[in-house]
Amino acid sequence: MKEIEPTSKKGKRILEQEIATASMTGVRRAWNDDSIAKGLNPVKLANVLAAANQGDIYDYLTLAEEMEEREPHYGSVIRTRKLAIEGLDRHVEPGSDDELGQKIADDINNLVQSAEFDDLISALVDGLGKGFAACEVMWQSFKPTEYKWCDPRYFTYAADDAYTLRLRNEDGTAGQHLPAYKFVVHQPKLKAGVPIRGGLARMAALSYMCKTYALTDWMAFCEVFGMPIRVGKYGNGASDQDKTILKRAVANIGTDAAAIIPESMQLEFIQAASSTGGESLFENLANWLDKQISKAVLGQTMTADDGSSNAQSQVHNEVRLDLLKADAKQLAATINQQLIKPYIDFNYGVQEVYPKFVLHVPEPEDIAGLVDGLSKLIPLGLKVPQNFVRDKLGIPDPQEDEELLVAPTAQGIMPNQMPPLNSTTQLNTANPALDIEDDDDLDGFINVTEQSIKALVTQLQSANSFDEMLTLLNDAQLNTSDIADALALAGIKAFADGVK
Structure with a gap:
């Protein structure tokens, strides 16, 4: 990022104006009808992924967007993983216990609890599928007032740096530097290597393509399943015109259930052989592919595909716990570094220790085991605070004059x-x-x-x-x-x- 002096007139003007603006034409079009998923086949998919490996990421990002729109299962599980992060409680840990440290922490807490901050979280979790996400921060008097999601296709990676984003230029050059403090760029570390190769869409793309083939063949199978085979017979002396008439009659009788043919020709209906189990072949394939996508995105299939019981869901939550913890930790680190720290520097000056924004991931509690253990230990003299047990069980403190059990x-x-x-x-x-x-x-x-x-x-x-x-x-x-x-x-x- 190109450093600027934010307190200067030029720096303040850059912070307050929108940079990644959309247009009707050009490389940052507001309405984009490009399609990669249409007609996707193994060769086309291989070319898209190979181009992304070389830094040409536009087609890959288009495919990733279309996968979320076209494929219900992938769209559902990727949304589940995103919403799992968006639904986490937020809190701020003060950097110091003195009066200034507490004041800064309270200010940051008001910032992260605001409704506008929801837009920032929602914009940044989009990077899980695509490999990165960028959100433009609109500053006013050195305070963020709005967070605008940016279409990832507005950006490209530097030719000599696979980790640094550039804003696409209309002239097709390498792109312009992102002004410091103007964008929050989140690049989830889902695997080692360059960010564009770590997006979940890349992992799910092959299963998506195979399921597209399976559904296409399934629909074709459903169209003719159970229909008898129509056979037309013509004599040895039939002319080409007679053959054309017979062929048209055979085709029409399948759709119109009526046809006219010369008396010298014959039509026969041969019952299709029983194909017991054949109708489930495509369904089983589609379900298997869905499970692979669930494992790639959620880390498990139990809650997404297997119809788990309530007890199983307590162990295998919608998103596997270790994945959710990693997502929350990485996103909080991005926000702390690229938004919280600049905000504090602008308004309070450089601090020795900064407060920490945290996305809290609650641990699942084994309530039955806790109650069983307490029932055995408390009679033996173990002293347990009531507030501890109430917090674990989610029971509020009783109010005055409230009837008690x-x-x-x-x-x-x-x-x-x-x-x-x-x-x-x-x-x-x-x-x-x-x-x-x-x-x-x-x-x-x-x-x-x-x-x-x-x-x-x-x-x-x-x-x-x-x-x-x-x-x-x-x-x-x-x-x-x-x-x-x-x-x-x-x-x-x-x-x-x-x-x-």
Whole structure:
């Protein structure tokens, strides 16, 4: 990029005017009816990809655009991957804890939460399919006010640099430099090498072409499937005119179901041989090709093609988690470097540490495993903050005077229904399964259980992971009934002692 002094009159004027403007004619046409997908065959596709390898990217970008418009499955999965990024929560991590650092972070947070910022994200994720995307930033008083998606065909790569974009010139030359801070250019690193060879459209192009052939043949097959073969017979002395009449009659009877022929000629209908399974050949091929495209774009086929259950979808999300994380990290890095940093430099000056814009990818939670683990560990003395559990389960904090759900006690009695207890006899009545004559027996039962729990806690403290702790718990074969009884009786005893 050619450096400019943004604070100068010329620099400010460049930042505020639109550069990648469209026109009715020329290399940056607003209405473009060029087509590469029409009549696509192996030779034509090979030529398009080879030309892109040499820097002539116009036809490849046209094909990539047409693939999203023409092929429902590819258009659906590429859109799914884009929307997965667009739907992520955005937040800003301050560069420092001082007052200025917090002020800058709040300013950037307002910037990235604005409705206009959605246009920037939407424009840049277009680079996933094509290999790069460019968005022009419209500045006003050194603040971005609008983000304009640019047709990638408006750009080309420098002849001597396969990583640097140039704006196409009308005279067909190598292109003009992009002014600094004027464009945000995102080049996803989906594979090693030059960006134009990393677009998802390139990976899916062969499957797209093969599916086009499959659908064409499928439609032709459907047109004649089940129709009888029409055979016309003429005598040895038939003239060329007679043969032409018979041929026309055979053709017309297939569409009009009527024909006129001389009495000396014959028409026969031969029933087509049964082709059991033949009708599914093209469908199976089309489905197989769809799965290859799904794997290329989403990293999996389960949610896109296989009709997964809800449990499977929790593991195999719409976009594979590692792909989504990489996409989010790379896009955030582009925005931090090409938009956030210049914005801060313009308005606050150069900073030692800059705030970081982050696209947050939530981790899928194993709710059943979490609840099962907590139900085993909390009775053993593990202290867990309520806010932590509420955040994991997505349960909001209760409001004042709000009706709350309350768990029953071990005996099935609600806490507010607990009868007054004044003696050990009432304890035995509440739990007749326990033969406790006096307080000493109760204390002994509780102490034995407590010692067993302490021994297990000592083992759990030596565990190196959550899975290892669960293994120790399972191996311990805890009598949870006794533990529950001990805890319940201890609470009841304390309650009874308090009301004596």
